[in-house]
Amino acid sequence: MVRTEHDALELIHQKRVVTEVPASGTPSLVEAVAGGPVRGSWRSHAKGRLMYRLGRMLRASDEVLSVRLVEGKVAFVDPSLWPAVYRVAMEPSRRRRTLAGLSPQARELLTAVERDRVVHLDKEGPWTKAREALEERLLVHVSETELEDGRHVTVLRSWRDWVSPTVKEASQTLTYDEALARLREACGGAPAGLGAWVP
Known part of the structure; x- marks a missing residue:
């Protein structure tokens, strides 16, 4: 038990x-905390707060990579597995295909991330759908952090800014x-597919 x-x-x-x-084929944090399968919404589980808190900690951790x-x-x-994730994320032909169908707002946000290397967004707001589209298509690296004022924000960074020389070389x-x-x-x-970013 976690x-x-x-x-x-x-x-x-x-x-x-x-x-x-x-999800199919993988262990889950929710079930590991619960000690077995969870019926209904995990948020209403007796350990739902712990599940949520640990999920937030892992999204902010430098020791694991959080991706859809x-x-x-x-x-x-x-x-x-970071070299494999980076190799897939940076594959030019895959990136070209995943750009198809992006909304103008998502393209604008991607341009900002590639230009500025790091962009902070409120967890919910006018850019949420654009951020989710980029995250689901593995076009940017997404994590979370707590600012000095105590607010939790989503951090978008370009994969080139995220990668270390060691991971890049291995990829x-x-x-x-x-x-x-x-x-x-x-x-x-x-079996249901790795994600929307796989052709």
């Missing part, structure tokens, strides 16, 4: 991919198909 951030990080390091909420990896749901990814040893295969394997095959 009770602390340390427990959650240990689970992620062991399993390599843990979704926040239940399985069935469009947030997944926490161990560093061993260059992978083909796009190899990177996808590694992610699929870690996600139990993800």
Whole structure:
């Protein structure tokens, strides 16, 4: 059972991919905290507040990568798979295809992130749909942080700004198909698909 951030990080390091909420083929944070399957909404579960708090901590953690990896749901990814995620995120042909159908607002936000490298947004607001579109298509890296005034904000950064030299170098040893295969394997095959960003 997961009770602390340390427990959650240990689970992620062991399993390599843990979704926040239940999804096909992967363990989930919600079920790990609950100690088994959760009926109905996890938010109304007796441990719902702990599940929520741990999810926020993991999204802000430098020890895991938070991406919408399985069935469009947030997944926490161990560093061993970061090169595969970066390789897929930066694949030019994939990026071109995922740009199709983006709203003008989402394109404007993507331009701002690529230009400014880091953009802070309120968690809910006029840019929410645009941010979600970019996150779902793996076009930007998304995390959360707490500002000095105590507000929690969403942080969008370009993948080029996020990547370390070590991860970038390791990603260059992978083909796009190899990177996808590694992610699929870690996600139990993800029968419903890795995400909207996979062609």
